[in-house]
Amino acid sequence: MIAATRVVIVGGGHMGLAIIRGLLGRRPGREVVVVECSAARRKLLADLDGLTVAPHLEVADGDFVVLAIPPQVFGDFAKAERHLFTPQTPVLSVMAGLTADSIARALGTSQVVRSIPNTPSEVFEGMSVYYAGPQVSQETTEQAEALLKVIGRSLRVDDEELVDDATAICGGGPAFVSYIVDAFCQFATTCGFSEAAGREMAVQVFGGTAALIEQSGKPPMQLCREVMTPNGTTERGITAFDAAELKSSILAALVASAQRSRELARHHQRECTVG
Numbered sequence: 001m002i003a004a005t006r007v008v009i010v011g012g013g014h015m016g017l018a019i020i021r022g023l024l025g026r027r028p029g030r031e032v033v034v035v036e037c038s039a040a041r042r043k044l045l046a047d048l049d050g051l052t053v054a055p056h057l058e059v060a061d062g063d064f065v066v067l068a069i070p071p072q073v074f075g076d077f078a079k080a081e082r083h084l085f086t087p088q089t090p091v092l093s094v095m096a097g098l099t100a101d102s103i104a105r106a107l108g109t110s111q112v113v114r115s116i117p118n119t120p121s122e123v124f125e126g127m128s129v130y131y132a133g134p135q136v137s138q139e140t141t142e143q144a145e146a147l148l149k150v151i152g153r154s155l156r157v158d159d160e161e162l163v164d165d166a167t168a169i170c171g172g173g174p175a176f177v178s179y180i181v182d183a184f185c186q187f188a189t190t191c192g193f194s195e196a197a198g199r200e201m202a203v204q205v206f207g208g209t210a211a212l213i214e215q216s217g218k219p220p221m222q223l224c225r226e227v228m229t230p231n232g233t234t235e236r237g238i239t240a241f242d243a244a245e246l247k248s249s250i251l252a253a254l255v256a257s258a259q260r261s262r263e264l265a266r267h268h269q270r271e272c273t274v275g
């Protein structure tokens with residue numbers, strides 16, 4: 001599946017662990033290594049069968065490196081580890097708000113694929129959007145895509161700007177959806193349902209609706225209208241949404257979130273360049 005000698009994942013936190021679990025679950029046929037600076041985290045990771053845990057990064061010829069460390073520490077990481085990278089070392093970054101170019105320049109490799117995955121990756125239901133520039137080889141792109149596919153679905157974009165928009169849609173999406181699910185749960189408990197019952201109903205409604213939208217192929221607003229009997233209960237609810245301008249609020253939240261991703265990219269880029 002992934003034609004590299006080893007897959008070396010730097011950072012064994014939430015996202016790193018999701019990728020590790022996905023890889024180990026698919027019998028990758030090559031060594032999976034995680035480099036993790038936290039001793040407590042290394043102890044936890046050591047329990048995973050088939051995983052090599054290391055405190056320091058080493059990069060051998062043919063290795064594929066996945067960067068899953070926080071973007072704030074990347075500048076220092078690059079300064080300390082740049083000597084380990086060659087101009088051809090393939091790298092997949094899952095770091096939010098760091099451009100492929102700034103990572104490539106900081107590490108001295110031209111082979112950087114930038115992606116934005118999301119937390120449902122932990123249950124292999126992730127949605128990752130990735131960008132591979134024209135200088136990235138087909139082999140590196142295919143390896144990166146295969147890696148992202150172990151944690152869910154992936155979508156390639158030709159314009160890196162879209163990764164910032166995808167950071168709002170996919171990266172932040174699980175938080176936005178959970179925020180709304182929480183309102184459903186809150187209403188259920190206010191009505192007298194137990195917390196568990198409220199949670200079960202809300203989760204099934206969201207999961208079931210997602211499956212219906214996907215499998216029917218119908219536009220979401222068509223499915224919305226199909227539930228809205230004139231003067232019925234759903235119509236009353238949607239009228240309340242419209243009165244509160246809910247759709248405009250959601251659109252404004254997504255615009256603000258994508259804007260923040262661009263701000264962070266500019267900030268980190270300055271840090272990588274200045275440092």
Ligand SMILES: NC(=O)c1ccc[n+]([C@@H]2O[C@H](COP(=O)([O-])OP(=O)(O)OC[C@H]3O[C@@H](n4cnc5c(N)ncnc54)[C@H](OP(=O)(O)O)[C@@H]3O)[C@@H](O)[C@H]2O)c1
Nearest residue numbers: 011013014015036037038068069070071094095096117119
């Ligand atoms: N979680 C998400 O929803 C999500 C979505 C899209 C993208 N991402 C990106 O994924 C990356 C990781 O996020 P996360 O949520 O997995 O964060 P996390 O849980 O904090 O994991 C990061 C891990 O990297 C370790 N680390 C820090 N510096 C290191 C170094 N120099 N060498 C080796 N390990 C190091 C940290 O150890 P310490 O705790 O000891 O510092 C921590 O265990 C971030 O860049 C984030 O932007 C996350």
